[in-house]
Every structure is written in structure tokens, then in C-alpha cells.
Amino acid sequence: MEWETVIGLEVHAQLRTKSKIFSGAATAYGAEPNTQACTLDLAMPGTLPVLNHAVVEMAIKLGLAIDAEINKRSIFERKNYFYPDLPKGYQISQFQLPIVGKGHLKILLEDGTEKVIGITRAHLEEDAGKSMHEEYSQQTGLDLNRAGTPLLEIVSEPEMRSAKEAVAYLKTLHTLLRYIDICDGNMQEGSFRCDANVSVRPKGQREFGTRAEIKNVNSFRFVEKAINYEVERQIALLERGEKIVQETRLYDADKNETRSMRSKEEAHDYRYFPDPDLLPLIITIEDIQKILTTLPELPEKKRLRLMHDFDLTPYDASNLVMTQALANYFENVVAIVGKPNAKLAANWIMGDLSASLNKFNLDITNSPVTPKQLSELLMRISDNTISGKIAKTVFEALWENGGNADAIIAEKGLKQVTDTGAIEAIIQQVINNNPMQLADYRSGKDKLFGFFVGEVMKLSRGKANPQQVNDLLKEKLQ
Numbered sequence: 001m002e003w004e005t006v007i008g009l010e011v012h013a014q015l016r017t018k019s020k021i022f023s024g025a026a027t028a029y030g031a032e033p034n035t036q037a038c039t040l041d042l043a044m045p046g047t048l049p050v051l052n053h054a055v056v057e058m059a060i061k062l063g064l065a066i067d068a069e070i071n072k073r074s075i076f077e078r079k080n081y082f083y084p085d086l087p088k089g090y091q092i093s094q095f096q097l098p099i100v101g102k103g104h105l106k107i108l109l110e111d112g113t114e115k116v117i118g119i120t121r122a123h124l125e126e127d128a129g130k131s132m133h134e135e136y137s138q139q140t141g142l143d144l145n146r147a148g149t150p151l152l153e154i155v156s157e158p159e160m161r162s163a164k165e166a167v168a169y170l171k172t173l174h175t176l177l178r179y180i181d182i183c184d185g186n187m188q189e190g191s192f193r194c195d196a197n198v199s200v201r202p203k204g205q206r207e208f209g210t211r212a213e214i215k216n217v218n219s220f221r222f223v224e225k226a227i228n229y230e231v232e233r234q235i236a237l238l239e240r241g242e243k244i245v246q247e248t249r250l251y252d253a254d255k256n257e258t259r260s261m262r263s264k265e266e267a268h269d270y271r272y273f274p275d276p277d278l279l280p281l282i283i284t285i286e287d288i289q290k291i292l293t294t295l296p297e298l299p300e301k302k303r304l305r306l307m308h309d310f311d312l313t314p315y316d317a318s319n320l321v322m323t324q325a326l327a328n329y330f331e332n333v334v335a336i337v338g339k340p341n342a343k344l345a346a347n348w349i350m351g352d353l354s355a356s357l358n359k360f361n362l363d364i365t366n367s368p369v370t371p372k373q374l375s376e377l378l379m380r381i382s383d384n385t386i387s388g389k390i391a392k393t394v395f396e397a398l399w400e401n402g403g404n405a406d407a408i409i410a411e412k413g414l415k416q417v418t419d420t421g422a423i424e425a426i427i428q429q430v431i432n433n434n435p436m437q438l439a440d441y442r443s444g445k446d447k448l449f450g451f452f453v454g455e456v457m458k459l460s461r462g463k464a465n466p467q468q469v470n471d472l473l474k475e476k477l478q
Contacts (some may be wrong), residue, residue, distance in 0.1 A: 001202055001203075001239070002202070002203040003200045003201070003202060003203060003231075003235050003238075004161065004200065004201055004202070004203045004204075004205075005161055005162060005163075005198070005199075005200055005227075005231050006158050006160075006161070006198070006199045006200065006201060006208055006209065006211075007158065007160040007161070007162075007163075007165070007166050007196060007197065007198055007227060008155070008156050008157060008158035008159070008160070008196075008197040008211075009155075009156045009160070009166060009169060009170065009194055009195070009196055009197070010153060010154070010155050010156075010194070010195040010196075010197070011153070011154045011156075011170070011173060011192065011193070011194050011195075012127075012151050012152075012153050012192075012193045012194075012195075013151065013152045013153075013154060013177055013182070013183040013185075013191070013192055014027075014127070014149055014150065014151055014183060014184075014190065014191040014192070015054075015055050015058045015059075015150040015151065015152055015182055015183060016058070016181065016182055016183055016184055017052055017054045017055060017058075017150055019052060020041065020052065020126070020148035020149055020150060021051070021052050021055050021092075021124065021125075021126050021148060021149070021150035021151075022040060022049030022050060022051060022052065022092065022126060022148055023038050023040040023041055023049070023050070023148050024038065025037060025038040025040075025041055025148060027149050027150070029186075029189045031145055033132075033141070033143035033144075033145060034142075034143060034144055034145060035145065036145040037129075037144035037145055037147055037148075040148065041087070041144055041147040041148045042087055042144060042147075043087035043088040043089075048277050049092065049275075049277055049278060051076075051278065051281070052150060055124055055150045055152075056099070056124075056281065056283070057291055058152065058182035059099045059100055059122060059124055059152055060099070060100075060283065060287070060288060060291045061180045061182055061291055061294070061295065062100060062122055062152060062154070062176075062177070062180065062182060063099070063100035063101075063103065063122065064288070064291065064292055064295060065176055065179075065180050065295065065298055066100075066103035066104060066105055066119055066122075066176075067103050067104060068100050068101055068102060068103025068104075068119060068122070069100070069101030069102055069103070070099070070100060070101070070283060070288055071097060071098065071099055071100070071101055071283070072282065072283050072284070072285075073097065073280055073281070073282055073283075074094060074097045074098055074099045074123075074280065074281045074283075075094065075096065075097045075274050075275075075278075075280045075281065076092050076093070076094055076124075076274070076275045076278040076281070077092070077093060077094060077095045077096065077272045077273060077274050077275055078090040078091070078092060078093075078272065078273055078274075078275050079091045079092075079093045079095070079125075079270045079272055080270055080271045080272075081269075081270055083128065083131075084131055084140065084142055085128050085129035085130055085131045085142055085143075085144065085147070086128045086129070086147075087129070087144065087147065091125060091126060091128060092125065092126050092275055092278070093123065093124075093125035093126070093153075094123035094124055094125065095123070095267065095272045096272070097280075098121045098122065098123035098124075099122070099123060099124055099281065099283075100121060100122035100123070101121055102118065102119065102120060102121070103118075103119040103122075104116050104117065104118050104119055105117050105119060105156075105169065105172055105173060105176070106172075106300055107165070107168045107169050107172045108168065108172070108303075108314060108318050109164070109165065109168055110164060110168070112314055112315070115165065117156055117157065117159050117160065117169050118156065118157035118159055119154060119155065119156055119157070120155045120156065120157055121154075121155050122152055122153065122154045122155070123152070123153055123155075124150065124151070124152060124153075125151050125153055126147070126148045126149065126150065126151065127146045127147065127148065127149040127150075127151050128146065128147060129142055129143060129144035129145070129146055129147040130142070130143045130144075130145075130146055146190075152182070152183075154173065156169065158197065158199075158208065163223070163224040163225075163227035163228045163231070164224065166196065166223060166224070166227055167220050167223055167224050170194060170220060170223060171220060172299070174192055175299050175321070175322055175323070176298065176299055177192070178323060178324070179296060179298060179299050179323075179324055180295060180296065180298075181296075187218045187219055188218070190218065192218070193216050193217070193218050194216075194217050194218070194223055195213055195214065195215050195216065195217075196213070196214040196217060196223060196226065196227055196230075197211045197212075197213050197214075198211060198212055198213075198214060198227055198230045198231060198234070199211035199212070199234070199244070200231060200234045200235055200238065209234070209238075209244060210243070210244040210245070210246050211244075211246060211264075212230060212234070212244065212245075212246065212247055212248075212249050212258070212264075213247070213248045213249065213264055214226050214227070214230060214249050214250070214251050214258055215248050215249065215250055215261060216250075217251055222251060222253055225251075225253075225256055226251035226258060229251075229256060229257055229258055230249070230258050233258065245260075245263070246263070246264045247260055247261070247262065247263050247264050248260075248261045248262050248263070248264050249261055296324065299321045302321045302327055303317045303318055303320075303321045304317075306320060306321065306327070306330075309339070310334060310339055310342035310343075310346075311339075311342065311343070312342065312343065312346060316343070316346045316350070319350050320346060320349070320350070323364065325363065325364045325365050326349070326364050329349065329364050329367070329371055330345060330346065330349055332371035332372075333345045333349065333371045333374055333375050333378070336371070336372065336375035336379075337375050337378045337379055337382065340382075341378055341379075341382050344378055344381065344382065345374075345375075345378055348374060348377075348378060348395075349374075352392060352395055353367065353369065353374065353395075356369075356399055368398075368399050368400075368402070369395070369398050369399055373398050373402075373403075373404060373405070374395075374398075376404050376405040376406065377391055377394055377395060377398065377405040379405075380394070380405050380406070380409060384465060385409065385415055386409060386414055386415065387462065387463075387465065387466055388466075389462055389466075390414050390462055390463065393412070393414065394408050394409060394412075394414065397412070414463065415463070420468065420472070423456075423460070423464050423465070423468050423469060423472055424472055424476070426456055426459050426460050426464065427452075427456055427469070427472055427473055427476050428476070429459065430452060430455045430456050430459060431452075431476060431477070433455075434451075434452070434455065437451060437452070438477070441477055442477070449473070449474075449477070452473055452477065453466075453469060453470065453473060456469050456473065457469065
């Protein structure tokens with residue numbers, strides 16, 4: 001039987017506020033346990049929540065960015081459940097009337113096609129604390145620093161049909177949240193976490209199958225692996241004639257498997273009811289218009305503009321808009337080297353520059369090679385002063401010691417040889433030195449052409465213009 005995968009994602013994005021959603025306690029990461037938990041976070045009697053206005057603005061920003069309905073009236077509700085790291089015995093969240101309603105997000109798939117994924121809602125809520133099991137023998141410690149940290153839960157429609165589509169959606173959303181500056185997207189610190197709802201059904205069937213929710217996956221790679229494992233598990237069960245149990249599961253990265261955590265709760269299990277301590281949230285048209293003016297150029301619009309203005313491929317443009325800083329770096333370089341060299345600039349930024357940044361764990365904003373320095377290097381490639389291969393040597397010098405490309409080229413004597421006579425003399429020397437290879441080439445062993453190119457480049461110490469070497473060699477070897 002052919003099976004179809006159905007995936008819906010719930011993303012918990014931690015909002016970039018300095019204080020919590022309902023208290024003045026700090027949200028900074030890495031503090032000593034329980035040093036950022038105030039009396040409200042600890043659920044002390046007599047304490048009352050006060051809504052942080054910044055979280056409302058951030059939620060509206062997302063709503064505008066995904067072309068969603070912004071509900072002018074929304075309410076906060078109590079989601080009741082017992083867990084040791086939830087001191088109040090309930091979580092303040094939104095259920096019936098969330099702040100952000102239906103929207104959508106366009107994603108680019110690996111084959112270059114685009115797909116629009118519907119977003120059901122995005123609602124504000126507070127995070128719980130953290131249970132610490134590994135630090136204590138036969139005991140569990142509670143760190144309530146995260147209790148009350150503001151989250152925006154973004155719920156997609158079940159419209160993804162593969163793990164790769166799910167990852168493409170997550171990466172697109174991750175980029176968008178950082179562009180509009182409402183979440184730092186740090187997955188290691190738990191700022192961007194994903195719950196994946198996965199089910200399978202026979203191909204062509206309209207009804208959804210029974211789903212399992214994979215809880216709190218915090219890397220793109222693990223999301224893909226967890227979904228693929230879960231799909232295989234469910235198909236294997238169904239093909240043996242067994243039933244899927246609706247449940248919450250955890251992904252074990254070490255074993256690459258999901259395992260049962262608890263049976264899946266439904267909304268009625270949480271006994272939602274309006275929080276009596278918080279008034280309904282009222283948003284005016286003026287509030288929305290004011291926030292609209294603060295939005296930057298969004299990634300999708302920027303991607304299309306880079307493709308149009310600089311003739312970039314969808315792949316190149318998508319990679320360059322992964323962060324605002326990267327896109328700005330590219331545009332600063334192109335402003336100097338000009339539109340004809342835009343593809344060259346994109347290749348170097350995504351190639352040698354990105355590789356060096358990754359190697360030294362640096363962000364583009366901390367790059368030792370500035371846009372101006374890279375531009376000078378690219379101009380020397382463009383005017384044939386140096387070859388692409390020699391340019392790598394210049395780039396390494398710029399990375400390690402700074403300076404400018406022209407000075408490095410002059411100091412190291414790296415200027416490319418473009419004199420036809422000089423190149424022909426080197427070619428002739430190589431031919432004279434390799435009579436056997438010449439005879440083999442002329443007898444039909446065409447692959448030896450690469451050998452001759454390599455010998456010429458070696459003799460010229462990499463300075464001969466590669467295109468001229470190829471053209472002149474073809475003539476000489478006939």
C-alpha cells in the first residue's frame with residue numbers, strides 16, 4: 001500500500017524581551033538556578049500578573065509578517081495541569097481567542113518549487129520551569145528561571161507531506177522571526193523549539209490518520225530524523241494490522257528513535273477558562289498601523305528582489321537572505337563591484353567567506369574580511385589581475401592579517417600572467433619535457449589534456465591565466 005505522510009508543526013518561539021510576560025523578572029539565559037524567579041513566578045499568594053506590553057507588539061509583528069488576521073480582542077486563559085515545574089498548577093495561555101489568527105508562510109523546497117503552508121494561529125503564553133534529572137542522584141531539581149518566560153506558539157495547518165518540507169518550513173519561520181527581531185532563534189538555548197504532529201494515511205484517503213506528537217525537538221536535523229523514524233514506525237504498525245495510539249512521544253537522538261512519553265491530552269483535559277486576573281486584550285487599528293511601520297523588508301520580498309535586481313538563482317537568493325546581516329553584507333559588496341559581478345560576489349560570500357566563518361564560529365557581523373576588502377579582491381578577479389585560485393591565497397592573507405588585496409598581490413608577486421607570448425613559452429617547455437604524454441594525447445588519450453594544464457600552471461606558479469592556458473594548449477597540442 002502507498003502511504004501519505006501528514007505533518008503539522010507547533011513552534012514555541014521565546015520572545016526577545018528583557019523581562020517576563022507577566023512579571024518584572026529577567027529572562028537572560030544562563031543565570032544560576034532560581035535567581036531569576038520572583039514571587040509571581042513562584043506562585044506566592046497575593047501576587048497578580050501584569051501583561052508585558054512588548055510581547056503584544058511582537059505578536060502583532062509576526063501576524064503582519066505572515067499576512068494573518070490580528071484579533072482586535074483576545075483573552076488569556078488558564079491551562080490547568082499538574083507538573084512539578086509549574087508552581088501555580090496552571091499555565092497562562094490563549095485558547096479560544098488568540099492574538100493572531102489564520103495566516104500563511106511561503107516556503108522554497110529543495111527542487112526549487114514553492115509551497116504555501118497555512119498557519120492556524122499564534123498565541124501568547126508563559127513558559128514553565130525546568131526539571132533537572134541528571135544533576136542529582138535519585139532526585140529531581142527544579143529551576144524556575146524559565147517560569148514566566150514569554151513564548152509565542154505558532155501552529156501550522158497539517159499541510160506538510162515530508163520531513164524535508166517540515167524542515168524547510170521551520171527554517172523559513174526561523175529566518176522570519178529573526179528578521180522582525182522578535183526571537184533570537186537560538187535552538188541550543190531553547191529559544192526556538194518544535195513539537196511535530198505526525199500521522200500517515202493511505203494515499204488518496206481524505207481522513208487524517210491517528211497522530212503522534214513528538215515533543216520539544218530543538219534542531220533542524222533532529223526534526224527531520226524524528227519525523228522519518230516516526231513515519232516508518234507508524235507504517236510498520238499499520239501494515240501489521242495494529243492501531244496507532246494517540247500519544248506524546250520524545251525523540252532520543254542517541255538511539256535515533258521516538259519513545260512514548262504519555263497519552264495525548266485533548267483541550268478539555270486542561271479545563272481552560274478565562275484568567276480572572278487578566279482583562280481581555282484590546283488592540284486598535286492605530287496600534288496595528290504603528291507596528292506595521294516598524295517592519296523591515298521581509299525575507300521573501302528581499303529574496304525576490306535579489307533575484308530580480310542581480311539575476312541570482314532562487315537557491316543563491318534564499319541562502320543570502322538567511323539573515324539580515326548576510327543580505328546586507330552581500331548588497332554592500334555589490335554596491336562596490338557592480339551588478340555584473342553579483343554572481344561572483346554571491347559565490348564568494350556563500351563559499352570561502354561562509355566556510356571561514358563556520359570554521360572559527362563567527363557571525364557575519366564579526367567577519368575579519370569587510371565588504372570593502374572582499375570587493376577589492378573580487379575586482380582583481382574580475383579584471384584578470386589574479387585567477388580565482390590565486391584569489392584564495394589573497395583571501396587567506398586578508399582573513400589573517402587584514403590590509404587590502406592590491407597590496408597583498410604586489411607584496412607576494414601574485415599578479416596573473418596574461419602575456420600570450422610568455423604563456424606560449426611555458427606551454428612549449430611543458431610539451432618539450434613530456435614527449436611520451438604528448439604522443440599518447442595525440443593518439444587519442446584526451447584525458448591527458450588536464451595533465452598538461454596542471455604542468456603549465458605548476459611551471460607558472462599558478463599565475464598563468466587559466467582560460468588563456470586552455471585556449472593556447474588546444475592549439476599547441478594538435
